[in-house]
Amino acid sequence: MIFDHGRTLIVRFAVTLTISAVLAAIAGTARAQDILLSRRPDRDQAILDGARKEGQVVLYSAAIVNQALRPLSDAFMKKYPFVKMTFWRGDTEEIIAKLGAEERANNLVADVAEGTGVGDLAVDAGFTQPYFTPQVDVLPERYRDPNGRWSYTRVSYFSIAYNTKLVAAADAPKSYDDLLDPRWQGKLAWRVGTASGTPLFITSMRLARGEDQALAYLRKLAQQKMINFGSGSARTLVDRVIAGEFPIALNIFAHHPLISKSKGAPVDSRLLDPVPSTAGTMVIAKGVRHPNGALLLVDFILSKEGQQILADAEYFPVRSDVKPQPALASIIPERAGVPELFLSPDLLNQNTALSEKIFEELFQ
Amino acid sequence: MTALRIAPPGTRVSPLVLALAAILIVLIVPPALFLLNVSLHETRPDGSLGAFTLRFYRELASERLFLSSARNTVLYAFGSSAIAIVIGTVQALIVERTDTPGRNLAFFAAIISLGVPHILYVVAWLLLLGRAGPVNDAIHFLVGPAHTIDVYSIWGMALIEGLGFVPLTFLLMSAVLRSMDTSFEEAAIMAGASTLRAFWSVTLRMGTPALCALALLFFARAFESFEVPALVGLAGNINVLTTTIFQAVHRTGMPSYGEAGAYSVCLVIVVAMLLFWQNRLSRNAHRYQTITGKGFRPHILDLGPWRYASAAILLALFLVVTVVPVAILIFTSFQPFYEGLSIEAFGRSSLNNYRVLLGPGSFRDSIANTLILGAATASFVVPFTALCGWLVARRTPGAVLLDHLATLPLVFPALILGVAFLDVFVNAPLPLYGTLISVIIASSVRYLPYGMRYAYSGALQIHPDLEGAAKIAGAPFVAVFRRIVVPLLAASLISTWLVVFLLSVQVVALPLLLVGPGSEVMAVTLFELWQNGQVTELASMGVVWIALMTTVSTVFHLLTRHQQIAA
Numbered sequence: 040m041i042f043d044h045g046r047t048l049i050v051r052f053a054v055t056l057t058i059s060a061v062l063a064a065i066a067g068t069a070r071a072q073d074i075l076l077s078r079r080p081d082r083d084q085a086i087l088d089g090a091r092k093e094g095q096v097v098l099y100s101a102a103i104v105n106q107a108l109r110p111l112s113d114a115f116m117k118k119y120p121f122v123k124m125t126f127w128r129g130d131t132e133e134i135i136a137k138l139g140a141e142e143r144a145n146n147l148v149a150d151v152a153e154g155t156g157v158g159d160l161a162v163d164a165g166f167t168q169p170y171f172t173p174q175v176d177v178l179p180e181r182y183r184d185p186n187g188r189w190s191y192t193r194v195s196y197f198s199i200a201y202n203t204k205l206v207a208a209a210d211a212p213k214s215y216d217d218l219l220d221p222r223w224q225g226k227l228a229w230r231v232g233t234a235s236g237t238p239l240f241i242t243s244m245r246l247a248r249g250e251d252q253a254l255a256y257l258r259k260l261a262q263q264k265m266i267n268f269g270s271g272s273a274r275t276l277v278d279r280v281i282a283g284e285f286p287i288a289l290n291i292f293a294h295h296p297l298i299s300k301s302k303g304a305p306v307d308s309r310l311l312d313p314v315p316s317t318a319g320t321m322v323i324a325k326g327v328r329h330p331n332g333a334l335l336l337v338d339f340i341l342s343k344e345g346q347q348i349l350a351d352a353e354y355f356p357v358r359s360d361v362k363p364q365p366a367l368a369s370i371i372p373e374r375a376g377v378p379e380l381f382l383s384p385d386l387l388n389q390n391t392a393l394s395e396k397i398f399e400e401l402f403q
Numbered sequence: 404m405t406a407l408r409i410a411p412p413g414t415r416v417s418p419l420v421l422a423l424a425a426i427l428i429v430l431i432v433p434p435a436l437f438l439l440n441v442s443l444h445e446t447r448p449d450g451s452l453g454a455f456t457l458r459f460y461r462e463l464a465s466e467r468l469f470l471s472s473a474r475n476t477v478l479y480a481f482g483s484s485a486i487a488i489v490i491g492t493v494q495a496l497i498v499e500r501t502d503t504p505g506r507n508l509a510f511f512a513a514i515i516s517l518g519v520p521h522i523l524y525v526v527a528w529l530l531l532l533g534r535a536g537p538v539n540d541a542i543h544f545l546v547g548p549a550h551t552i553d554v555y556s557i558w559g560m561a562l563i564e565g566l567g568f569v570p571l572t573f574l575l576m577s578a579v580l581r582s583m584d585t586s587f588e589e590a591a592i593m594a595g596a597s598t599l600r601a602f603w604s605v606t607l608r609m610g611t612p613a614l615c616a617l618a619l620l621f622f623a624r625a626f627e628s629f630e631v632p633a634l635v636g637l638a639g640n641i642n643v644l645t646t647t648i649f650q651a652v653h654r655t656g657m658p659s660y661g662e663a664g665a666y667s668v669c670l671v672i673v674v675a676m677l678l679f680w681q682n683r684l685s686r687n688a689h690r691y692q693t694i695t696g697k698g699f700r701p702h703i704l705d706l707g708p709w710r711y712a713s714a715a716i717l718l719a720l721f722l723v724v725t726v727v728p729v730a731i732l733i734f735t736s737f738q739p740f741y742e743g744l745s746i747e748a749f750g751r752s753s754l755n756n757y758r759v760l761l762g763p764g765s766f767r768d769s770i771a772n773t774l775i776l777g778a779a780t781a782s783f784v785v786p787f788t789a790l791c792g793w794l795v796a797r798r799t800p801g802a803v804l805l806d807h808l809a810t811l812p813l814v815f816p817a818l819i820l821g822v823a824f825l826d827v828f829v830n831a832p833l834p835l836y837g838t839l840i841s842v843i844i845a846s847s848v849r850y851l852p853y854g855m856r857y858a859y860s861g862a863l864q865i866h867p868d869l870e871g872a873a874k875i876a877g878a879p880f881v882a883v884f885r886r887i888v889v890p891l892l893a894a895s896l897i898s899t900w901l902v903v904f905l906l907s908v909q910v911v912a913l914p915l916l917l918v919g920p921g922s923e924v925m926a927v928t929l930f931e932l933w934q935n936g937q938v939t940e941l942a943s944m945g946v947v948w949i950a951l952m953t954t955v956s957t958v959f960h961l962l963t964r965h966q967q968i969a970a
Contacts, residue, residue: 269636
């Protein structure tokens with residue numbers, strides 16, 4: 040009897056425990072969701088108090104550690120000494136792999152994740168939850184996501200790079216059609232095996248010219264015996280252009296050649312009409328452990344101070360009241376007077392798979 | 404299972420073998436199961452596994468590029484293994500068996516080469532052999548501008564990969580040659596064979612198990628290798644299987660590892676067959692047992708005036724395998740950008756890259772983690788595989804299972820092994836995720852095959868009489884291993900320790916996904932420079948790395964010199 044009674048008690052206790060755990064989890068999620076979407080007047084003070092209690096926040100980002108992530112975390116912790124901010128740096132694909140594994144195992148470490156392509160992949164996979172930050176109010180219209188799935192952090196412009204010793208500035212291609220000139224046969228390199236490489240070039244071509252004309256153009260481009268460069272990084276490809284291995288590289292980050300050029304390297308970038316551009320996105324993980332800290336960090340990265348740190352690290356800020364480095368300003372399409380084609384995560388998402396297919400059929 | 408079959412009836416599998424197998428199973432089966440699972444299931448958009456499918460196996464074979472990739476892979480594997488084994492063995496023969504002056508420097512050279520991160524070694528060779536590199540400049544100057552060697556070819560790939568593995572061959576072969584009783588060679592020479600003939604028909608034949616071990620290691624490794632195919636092959640539009648699969652992994656937004664999993668499963672089968680064949684070879688193990696109770700002094704060939712020729716060969720190898728690639732990295736590390744070798748470029752030299760690199764908050768934080776990672780990995784892998792390798796060489800019942808298990812990770816592509824371990828640790832019941840321990844476990848698994856092949860070929864050489872004598876004298880099993888086997892293997896164990904240490908600290912893909920905020924290792928910094936940095940900054944990081952690794956290796960060498968002499 041006593042044994043039975045004990046067992047009943049244990050069962051009751053277990054049931055109570057389970058129910059309260061489930062309720063707490065639901066409440067926790069609801070609470071986190073309330074915090075993340077809060078637009079109340081006391082929102083800023085509330086997340087500050089909340090972050091103080093949480094005491095820490097973790098960022099996964101694809102930005103460079105020394106010039107961007109470390110200064111960001113130093114400045115953040117100087118401003119909010121009561122929150123310990125740690126970060127882990129990986130490429131977009133690694134961030135998605137790590138975040139995904141944590142979400143599936145319910146063993147979450149990341150609070151905020153940031154990088155080019157992070158937003159669309161993570162949102163698509165259901166690893167995120169929407170949030171609101173008042174900082175977006177100062178951003179240009181196209182750098183706002185109406186659904187609050189992500190916020191934009193930094194912009195990238197794509198162009199061609201050419202070796203100035205091998206290709207005179209007057210001869211360097213001035214339009215996409217110039218790339219079809221037979222003299223460039225076997226001399227054009229582009230990056231394969233990454234979404235920001237060949238698929239991005241093909242997608243922007245399809246959006247700029249329409250499917251039929253784009254396909255006709257790409258068929259001609261395939262005659263040029265393109266060099267498929269497979270090491271993964273656009274910076275590396277520019278270095279190969281500087282070394283004289285490849286006279287011209289397509290679809291590289293337009294500011295990389297400028298940075299090297301300022302050191303005397305024989306390289307330059309040229310914007311072609313239209314200039315494809317993308318933006319890094321920042322998300323908050325589903326089931327976030329430090330919702331207040333996460334919002335505090337998001338606000339900080341989008342603030343003037345945070346954007347200035349990114350600008351100092353040679354990124355292009357999304358805020359129009361923060362200026363990029365003067366040496367890099369010349370490739371901002373608006374200033375150069377070349378039309379820009381902004382490829383939002385949604386646009387890329389809808390088009391990348393088909394672009395990959397076109398690449399495989401024509402160029403592999 | 405051969406061992407079980409030929410074992411006398413009634414022989415039981417010993418508890419030691421079972422215990423070792425249990426450890427291996429715990430270490431290797433979880434990531435292996437992950438690979439098997441992803442190869443047999445659809446991946447859902449959130450990365451979880453969906454319905455059962457065999458489509459990845461079908462697609463692997465029907466992949467448009469499969470046939471040409473497979474052919475290229477075989478050529479590349481054969482070419483690179485042949486280059487590594489021939490050059491490394493010649494080097495070992497000269498160092499261990501002749502009176503060539505300065506031969507002991509070859510060890511130093513091998514250690515420096517192993518300290519160069521593989522990815523930088525490849526970059527250095529591309530800087531050298533590229534269209535704008537000094538080699539082509541020299542050819543243009545001598546023969547005319549119409550002649551250019553194209554490094555972005557299958558031969559360029561085999562050459563670069565092969566040269567990178569010369570030090571591994573050299574270290575293993577010299578350990579084998581050093582502990583080999585030379586009385587057989589002497590007998591052959593007395594019987595009228597020329598020295599060359601004696602080397603060919605006796606020394607090399609006795610070294611067959613070691614050569615097979617190397618061939619297996621390098622051949623399988625070439626099927627899995629990624630740096631050279633990605634950096635050299637793809638730029639020349641040459642696809643091998645790993646690059647074809649790499650492109651399949653990244654085909655759509657969310658990475659899908661189905662094909663990569665299917666590929667590794669197929670490789671596991673191929674390697675199992677190779678191991679089976681190697682085990683058959685060791686049925687005649689007694690032929691290779693040259694370490695006996697008899698004292699011997701290695702026969703050193705007096706080359707006379709020819710020793711200058713052999714010294715020239717050693718010097719040439721030293722230059723090609725070590726000095727030239729390291730020198731080009733040093734040169735590049737002082738440049739603001741790399742634009743080939745020229746007087747003009749020398750004028751641009753500065754210390755700027757080093758200033759950035761050694762400045763505050765760079766890789767200095769992670770040195771301790773890195774050294775712990777390397778030392779812990781090597782200290783686990785080497786004794787563990789020594790014990791396993793010995794049991795396998797003695798054909799202990801069931802030990803063949805140890806061999807298969809410990810060699811399995813060789814064919815897990817690094818590309819996907821990191822993902823597999825991420826999945827294992829993030830779901831593990833123990834809170835290991837994000838810790839340095841998880842990186843140590845993963846890197847131990849990755850280098851088990853290296854320890855295993857080295858230990859096995861070393862153990863094959865030991866004649867069992869010595870152990871038999873100890874057993875008859877009443878020594879317990881552990882004492883036999885510790886007092887007889889380990890001292891006899893010391894030379895090769897020490898070089899294996901160093902090899903595993905140097906290889907495990909430079910792996911980038913594996914720790915990247917496993918470390919958490921704050922537990923980073925140096926290789927991650929290197930990887931980041933590779934992704935975002937300029938090649939000149941990468942080179943300066945490489946130079947600092949090589950200096951550090953050379954220091955560590957030299958200290959280690961000095962500490963263990965006594966052991967090596969004793970052996």
